[in-house]
Amino acid sequence: MTHELRVQAVHQVTDRKPLPPKMPQRLEALWATDVFTLSKMQASLPKDVFRSVKQTVQTGGKLDVSVAGAVAAAMKDWATSKGALYYAHVFYPMTNATAEKHDGFISVQSDGSVITEFTGKVLVQGEPDGSSFPNGGLRSTFEARGYTAWDVTSPAYVMETDNGVTLCIPTVFISWTGEALDKKTPLLRSIAAMSKAAVRVLTLLGHAEVAPVNSSCGAEQEYFLVDAHFAHSRPDLLLTGRTLFGKPAAKGQQFDDHYFGAIPERVQVFMQDVEERMYRLGIPAKTRHNEVAPGQFELAPFFEAANVASDHQQLIMTILKMTAKKHGFVCLLHEKPFAGINGSGKHVNWSVGNSTQGNLLDPGDTPHSNMQFLLFCGAVIRGVHKYGPLLRAVVATASNDHRLGANEAPPAIISVYLGSQLENVFKQISAGQPESSDHAGVMDLGVATLPVFPKDPGDRNRTSPFAFTGNRFEFRAVGSNQSVSGPLVAMNTILADSLTWVADELDSKMAAGADLNTAAHAVLKEVMDKHSNVVFGGNGYSEEWHTIAAERGLANLRTTADALPVLKADYIEELFDRVGVLTPVELESRFDVYAEQYILAIEVEAKLVISMAKTMIYPAAVRYLSELSSAIANLKEIGIALEQETAEKVAALTKSMTDMISKLAAAMDKHDFATPEEHMQYSSQTIRPLMDKVREYADALEAEVADDFWPLPTYQEMLFVK
Template identity: 50%
Template sequence: MDIFGENVFNDAVMRERLPKATYKSLRKTIVEGLPLDPEVAEVVANSMKDWAIEKGATHFTHWFQPMTGITAEKHDSFISPTNDGRVVMEFSGKELIKGEPDASSFPSGGIRATFEARGYTAWDCTSPAFLKEDGDVLTLCIPTAFCSYTGEALDKKTPLLRSMQALSKQALRILKLFGNTTSTNVTSTVGAEQEYFLVDKKFFDQRMDLMLTGRTLFGAMSAKGQELEDHYFGSLKTRVAAFMHDINVELWKLGVLAKTQHNEVAPGQFELAPIFGTTNIATDHNQLVMDTMKKIALRHDMVCLLHEKPFAGVNGSGKHNNWSMSTNDGLNLLEPGNTPHENLQFLTFLCAIIKAVDDYAELLRLSAATPGNDHRLGANEAPPAIISIFLGDQLSDIFKQLQNGGVTRSLQGEKLASGVSTLPAFKKDSTDRNRTSPFAFTGNKFEFRMVASSQSISGPNVVLNTIFAEVFSQFADRLENAENFDQTLQQLLKETAMNHSRILFDGNGYSEEWVAEAAKRGLPNITSTVDAALVLLRESTIELYGKHEVLNKTELESRYEINLEQYSKQINIEALTMIDMAKHKIIPAAVKYSTELANSINAIKAASSAVDVSVQENLLIGLCSTLVSFNSNLSTLESVTLEATNMSEAYEQAVYYRDVVFKAMGALRVDGDKLETLVDAELWPLPTYAEMLFML
């Protein structure tokens, strides 16, 4: 309690330090979305500066989230010169509101040419400023949006804020139809569960692939993996528990509601989950979570890996994006209540969400598309690439009733029958959970389980907010013009239930039967980031984002280019890293061992022709034949990687990287991993899976 939020310029600090009129004006901007008064910014800046200096800060930065997916910052000191050659500590409202980074040095998808450098960062007062600790250095970080000189969004925050506005506007229309005149704002809320791996730093430092790409490009599977299922929720090792303690302390100082921590399924894998927050702040907080994890791990001589698939053959990492909606007066709009069949407002929102996910499944799939996530989705460890919705027994039963035109009952959970008299009796939830579902209802929220562990949660939530705003708009248009509201509503819910039941699936999303069934239903199965990107150029996508003023055509086209460019660059880095490791690590080790074997065979034969050296000879033959194949595959990878870099058209290049370069990388890895099993362990130049996964 003493440390929580101590490094945050939060509401309590503002209420204490700001004049009442200034505080009230700022709160109206934050809560009601009213325009910011420039005079307010001047007062806030001075108060924020005094608070930061008292804490020990000497610099401030506009903290923003460019299209790299990570955060960016440029530090400026508070000092300002005086006429007598001294300095004073100043921070103006202008400095608070506006910054100017180089826009052409960040991914822009062609919006900014190299010579067009000017960009702007603008203060986002809806997300509180905070002090970031780097050792003993404190820096005032001001969350900001980032746009080009010509006004296009170049970041993750701007479209998120726009989508939140769109959602609020359309959701309020629905609420008004049900007689709600007190709520003035609807905010999407998110709790982002973060999965990650930890490895000992001494092993990380010997793995160029982990350092440059975040995943192991070579590595034979350990004799033990996760098959005993003994790591999940297992007791924490002392070293890991100490790391988690320090993570909690640092995050609590930053006002991050870190709540749950545990071992995940794979050895060396863990999870941290926060309490819900507004989507904008939750997105900022998740960026802080990832950044803090990396820094704290180093204090414990470990490295935090956020890649979706750092180790082949064991579970990868994702993020579970738990999404809901709340009003400014405290109503959770996805709370079904004890009798959801009687809660028509809830059923209206539920049906709208189901329709939106069905109508815009490909857009939702795109939101979780990254090169790393291509390794993970559908691999019996994460949801499949096919979008579907899990409602559970209670809501599925209600949805079936809607198809028949009337809802009269809600299934209720029974008491848990443990068979042990001393165990407490309690009521079960009305439905089970489904971990294989990409989009599952879990009580009073939807859990979007496809999100990649390393990506910003902004993109997925921009899509969720926008597609839901669109269907809320469609529903409101029809209901506002209805002559008989009750009759029209019943018809609308029935039509939605009948037309969009194909998206509902409560079974095993990992099964081959579901893949076949989904195809019969006409559900898209997009397995690649490259193919997912194409939806950004569709006219329907441009119209959707344009209607709700979330992204314009130019901004969508830029994101298409950025997605493909980042995919190609990532695969190219991985290919070049493999080539380097193959040439300078693996081949020399294999050659050295084969030479030792040959010398051993010759020495033994020279000593006695009667000695059987067939074991050594067979090992040498196997080693050399594998080395020949490895070298051949290495030459192929070098050739196709060079060919890929010469391509100029973004989609053609990305397809080539996926279909040709990535395939060549796989072939090289097969031989490389086989060599690991043949070469003397003392000569093998890379830490093994067994060492990295189990030696913490």
């Protein structure tokens, strides 16, 4: 029966035709049509109201709540003209997912008639349940009040589905007692703190006019597509996002033929549909291509302000999943859906800048003489060295543990790659005075018809978790299923701390009589003397680097169980409190929430391993063993001696698997843990290895049991049947 379902699935997939692509529209006609942009505000608001809102959006000034009524009326008229009957305050709880509560514009009048109504008070504030979302003990079950508050810096939009149109308003989510229950509030605080410190440094450098500084983000999104007919036959994919069992196919990614290959027709139609939705929502999709593993793809948007980019990243994940369903796919955002081939990450490209000084991490043509760049880059180096374990902790999840350090993603050791040009400049700083920068040069291909073009001054290093890539840093350890908010909060916060230190040092040295240039070089030399250990340009996958990193005092936090307790460290608590991003209570709540999520994720997987092994794999093995044994016996009666090695091997593997299932089930019965840290280590060091052993025997059985007995769609089918 199960094999028949697999055969039917293969036929349904191979017979399926791609949905016809839509007639392409001009980008200008699509762009932000579903967004209540500043230009739409300007067309519908009184001039003084628009000026007030624009100033808040562009300069980060305080919102004048008195303008909310006019904005709400204009926003409602625009949304209802596009067919919206409901609005939703959209927020981002500590789940990596998006939450929304829908309310109707309907208002019943005394005579029984109805009108559409949306007031400024409703726009500014909402009230979802504050106890039913992860809160790490900030709210008791009986203390339910929580608030959403309008984030005017992230534009409202309408989300259109087959079921209708909804006005979506990005908001923060806080408790009745004022603590942040979400991912947006700390991000906004971190941007403000970083801007304050950056403006101070820029002012000390002599700039008379300094605009607020913002961080920018461009997050690459990797994902897998599996046909829904296969995915729906895999309980592990549906409930955990990854295959808990599965023998690798004979062909994987070893030929490197999928990466940047021709995009399958059905997938390209899906991508075009995704991109149209993104363009309508003002999300600047820039790149699409096949990724390394079969069935794996990537899209990347252009850089945006960090807060808007974070909101857009949440939308991207939603759009990918919604659109995949329409095209008969399931979109897998788990970091490691399939064993034996590359997993998925979300490389976060991060920089800082403003409208007056531009990109503050742009080295220019002569970085050795670009003091502004050197100070900001030096501040990043200092921050990553002092708080590298924090960067590891904010990407720590049960699913991301399958990638980090697995020779396909950055190692769990956090280091900074600068490239040969900048590494040489900072070595000159450490030795005394920087005097030169390596020139980029040109690439001459030796063929007259091919162009001569400039090459970059340094190569890229795909094994580095935190790499400088021309005018930004790329944080490559972020998981594909994660919100980018946590990493952005950490990067902004450590930069705010380091820039404050830079400003303090410059102030002190200049007050003692040093000129700006002398003071700045002294600051940079101190950075390199104390923090250059974090700079590494070699192979981050090598065992040699692990030895070198240990000698340099760099932490190697291999698992989430090792990394998350960093959030409870005194120096991390003091950092967030001093910079004004998270209070000690808010930070502790995040540790509690993420520790619980880690434990629960492994618990769900372990329960499913036991269930699938007992109810799907074991019966298939026993049925095959019974048929094989009968065939051997029947043939023996007529004088044909068939080898028994396969039957004995299947029997032994089945026995070993059931023994390991029993051990796993017994291990799951332990509940007396003194601390979350102890429980996480138990999940990491005891439960997960037992799950792996059950899988080891089950995957060996898949290699022996006849295909028409095997109950689960195989890797070969899921990854290669298009």
